[in-house]
Amino acid sequence: METIIASIGKGTAMAFDVSKINIPLGFGCMRFDGRADDTVDIAQVSEMIDCYMEAGGNYFDTAWAYPNSEKTLRKALVERHPRDSYLIASKCVAWSNCTCKEDLEAQLQETLATLGIDYLDVYLMHNLGGTRTASFEKYDAWEFVKSVKERGLAKHIGFSAHCTPEELEGFIAAYPEAEIIQLQANYSDWDSPDFRERECVELAHAHGFPVIAMEPVKGGILADPPQAVRDILDETMSDDSYATAALRFTASQPGIVVTLSGMSTLEQVQDNCRAFRDFKPLDDGELAAIDRARSALKEGGTVQCTSCDYCAKVCPLNIGISQSLAVLNHFINYGDAASAGYQMGFVVRFNAGKSMITECIRCGACEDACPQNLPILEYFDRINDEIFSVEPEQPALMRGSTVGKR
Numbered sequence: 001m002e003t004i005i006a007s008i009g010k011g012t013a014m015a016f017d018v019s020k021i022n023i024p025l026g027f028g029c030m031r032f033d034g035r036a037d038d039t040v041d042i043a044q045v046s047e048m049i050d051c052y053m054e055a056g057g058n059y060f061d062t063a064w065a066y067p068n069s070e071k072t073l074r075k076a077l078v079e080r081h082p083r084d085s086y087l088i089a090s091k092c093v094a095w096s097n098c099t100c101k102e103d104l105e106a107q108l109q110e111t112l113a114t115l116g117i118d119y120l121d122v123y124l125m126h127n128l129g130g131t132r133t134a135s136f137e138k139y140d141a142w143e144f145v146k147s148v149k150e151r152g153l154a155k156h157i158g159f160s161a162h163c164t165p166e167e168l169e170g171f172i173a174a175y176p177e178a179e180i181i182q183l184q185a186n187y188s189d190w191d192s193p194d195f196r197e198r199e200c201v202e203l204a205h206a207h208g209f210p211v212i213a214m215e216p217v218k219g220g221i222l223a224d225p226p227q228a229v230r231d232i233l234d235e236t237m238s239d240d241s242y243a244t245a246a247l248r249f250t251a252s253q254p255g256i257v258v259t260l261s262g263m264s265t266l267e268q269v270q271d272n273c274r275a276f277r278d279f280k281p282l283d284d285g286e287l288a289a290i291d292r293a294r295s296a297l298k299e300g301g302t303v304q305c306t307s308c309d310y311c312a313k314v315c316p317l318n319i320g321i322s323q324s325l326a327v328l329n330h331f332i333n334y335g336d337a338a339s340a341g342y343q344m345g346f347v348v349r350f351n352a353g354k355s356m357i358t359e360c361i362r363c364g365a366c367e368d369a370c371p372q373n374l375p376i377l378e379y380f381d382r383i384n385d386e387i388f389s390v391e392p393e394q395p396a397l398m399r400g401s402t403v404g405k406r
């Protein structure tokens with residue numbers, strides 16, 4: 001990696017004026033409550049957005065692929081605030097619901113119409129890396145994204161990726177007009193040999209790209225860490241919530257200009273804004289605490305699922321994959337198989353309206369789509385072996401209910 005960085009001339013991609021970004025906290029718009037069944041409370045999201053903007057925030061990240069996100073943003077942001085008071089980034093996805101080049105244009109037009117705006121500030125190819133990259137190449141997606149900028153429909157273009165540094169080096173070479181790169185960065189995976197986040201961020205930074213950081217709280221995992229991690233952070237970072245400790249770590253890294261937080265409640269917005277209104281990078285003592293927290297997290301062995309639900313978009317049987325893995329984490333943290341068995345039916349069937357993993361046909365499509373490269377089927381085996389082998393602790397809630405059943 002050092003060899004790659006040493007060969008790079010800095011400052012090759014600074015067309016994006018980062019001074020347009022008021023504070024280094026971005027509003028990630030993929031986690032609104034009620035997004036899956038279109039029951040988002042617009043008044044509540046409006047209040048969240050107002051709170052974020054009052055703290056100086058002006059960067060909103062959405063995507064065509066996020067259920068009801070663009071629609072919610074139109075009502076809660078676009079129809080309530082002047083267009084020049086915020087920046088909106090959205091993304092095109094070639095690996096879901098896309099069968100021809102024309103589908104990319106249809107996605108873009110849907111994005112603009114749904115948001116109710118004439119132009120995007122940032123337009124990205126969404127989630128390059130692994131087998132997903134081939135879909136973008138198949139439909140000449142970069143040529144399409146460049147045409148979006150040429151037509152004045154996006155001010156700046158780039159890509160988001162969950163990838164290796166080697167893949168990232170290839171993307172940077174293949175898309176020389178890119179102005180911005182969105183990458184995963186959180187303290188849990190920062191130096192992980194599986195994720196290599198530090199290497200990717202340093203590589204993008206060395207090329208001169210402003211980096212937008214996604215998944216800083218790892219889909220919520222770092223907001224609700226195991227007790228051993230809590231003990232460490234409570235001792236050294238007691239002014240921060242577990243979520244803001246994670247956000248501050250990511251935002252402290254050189255090259256990262258925006259750290260996206262997928263906020264779902266007003267309390268989360270208030271908590272995040274408190275830490276970013278007058279942002280202070282982590283000091284040496286706090287960085288050492290984060291190092292210890294990372295070690296404790298690894299020893300806990302929780303599943304590193306971010307609940308992005310990209311797997312759900314390709315599953316032919318509507319299996320509740322992220323929901324099942326969340327319950328597996330509950331089991332890993334608390335070791336209560338009977339409770340986890342009950343939770344599984346409640347969370348997967350009752351709350352999410354999904355199918356249980358017992359109906360999985362093991363086609364593997366979910367593993368190909370997973371940006372975290374999780375061995376999802378191995379986790380399913382573990383759920384079957386360690387949770388479903390134990391009787392659930394409570395019966396179904398109602399007569400005829402599927403809650404608590406497998």
Ligand code: SF4
Nearest residue numbers: 315360362363364366
């Ligand atoms: S392996 Fe199972 S969970 Fe994964 S996509 Fe196929 S049916 Fe769905």
Ligand code: SF4
Nearest residue numbers: 305306308309311370
């Ligand atoms: S299993 Fe992978 S693709 Fe599915 S929600 Fe988790 S991180 Fe996302």
